[in-house]
Amino acid sequence: MEVRRFSHGSRVPGWDEAARLSRNPAEVPDPATTPVPDELRAEIEAEMAKFPDPRSAAIPALKAAQRLHGWCSPEAIEQVACVMRVTPAYLSAVATFYDMLDTDAEGDGYRRRVYVCTNISCSLRGGRELLQKLREAVGDAEDIQVRGFECLGACDIAPMVSVDGVYVGPVEESDIEELARQIREGSEPLPDKQLIKRPSVDPEANA
């Protein structure tokens, strides 16, 4: 039986991209040569002002850039690095760590993010099948991200979905078509099943 090898001949996977040794490490971007939209700059600087150490604004700054660019593209990271006066590598390290920051998208990224929980409590109630069916129902829209996600903290409405932060559930088979349509159109997802409107189930909470 033939042993599978990678293109470089080894059985051990290498890096996806070889290190480009001929280039100098990227420095803090020069504001003179890095155009940053005024609104983005203002937003990032406001965040930086909230903390004793401005680097604490890394996550909110990257989120702001992601909202503008659709994802944390190299361009977005460069712009944030320019405002925050850090190297792009510093921000890449941060961006690649967190699930909500997309570093491997393309083009204009995503304008809608749909997270389907696939953790234990939701999987016990069909969360993984829901992910598959919802993906099929939403279809091939390039700017809509439908992905599985870890526990979103809404196990009481399992199986559940977060549509840009709006939690809906329990999502039954009969809801999938409607939810997919609402996702594609950008309209309010499943208004009757939104967590934010759900009262406590504790029998003595409102006694």
Next chain:
Amino acid sequence: MSLHLILKNIDEPGLNTLEVYRRRGGYGERMLKALRMQPEELVEELKASGLRGRGGAGFSMGMKASFMPKGTMDKYLVCNADESEPGTFKDREIIQKIPHLLIEGMIIAAHAAGANRAFIYIRGEYVQQADILEAAVKEAYEAGLLGENILGTGMSLELTVKRGAGAYICGEETGLLDSLEGKRGHPRLKPPFPANQGLYQGPTLINNVETLSTVPLIMEMGAEEYAKIGAEGSSGTKLVSVSGNVKRPGNYEIELGIPAREIIYGLAGGPPDGRRVKLWFPGGSSSPVLTEDDLDIPYDFNSLQKAGTMLGSGAIIVVDDSHSVVDVALWTAEFYRHESCGKCSPCREGTNWTMKMMRRIRDGMATPMDLDIIESICDNMLGNCLCALGDAMAMPISSMVRKFRSEFEEYIERAREANPVLSGTVAPDEAALQGAVL
């Protein structure tokens, strides 16, 4: 008659607003009484109440506050609202419906700790809840409850809400501190503890949402009264999040020490009709699992520890007999492997290997020896990782493999028989071309 301290009238309209909250006595006499006390007095009161951390570790809150050093340097109070432990959604209810309770608790705790700067680190996925929280903080600032010279008491506190971006390990207290500082959320070695070297290397008191939200209630009824509620070594009430195969999943406030059966069957309705409890996680997915035989255990810190598991965040996940334990173990392993930060080798490698082995079991590529290897890995990870995530994976997985060994072995056997390569229907190199890992 059960006591509802946190969830009392929780759905009152507008409870998240300052006006309604104040009508209930919020930010009133109980807070002023606390702010007039000396910090040491306040710490003693918190110790006397027996309040134990509600985030997972269950460490005495008063004792943790007493570790803060004296001095005029910048001291930080951090609220851990990252709530990413699978099965846990109790803090979400507090933040969404009664955020001012948390803010009031933080003001009092900041006084006890001598902190002048406070942060609430809330997980990024709680978008709507974070919006509500930020609105409440704004209201508090406008009413002079935060900022300089709170209500003329001379105490000042700056409070900032910081949102996360999706990482379970940022719920680990030192991982949270690194993330708050604007880095990757890698945990730090303890000691030094956050009370000495925490946020920005300064003295930091870091507590869970529910722990801090309980502080005003303790001030109102008095530490002695609070200590009378609950069980030996576990005073007070607890919000328990019940989920999984139960009829009525949700948050329930219980007196610590009631039998687990009362929570799972009495409050949450038990598994669907015709189904039985196969296994249940008492404290989120990081706790060793229990079975149907353990349903009468008193639900409190000490009893669960004696039973070889833990209360943790107070999240009960119930699995009924319609599911295979192998599936549950696989989902658990996949979660920890995803969330491992990668800093220390035992966790980074151990979670990966365990997940791969679980997948091999599922795909019919495993032998019973894999179970011994899984147990050996878990054994080697326990106590040897930089933070508790390694233990959090090792404990439930090893408990499932131990308690359901025969089910695992039967599954392995059946899956091997169904495996096309092993049963000779598909040639190995053909399978490799199809992407199978052999």
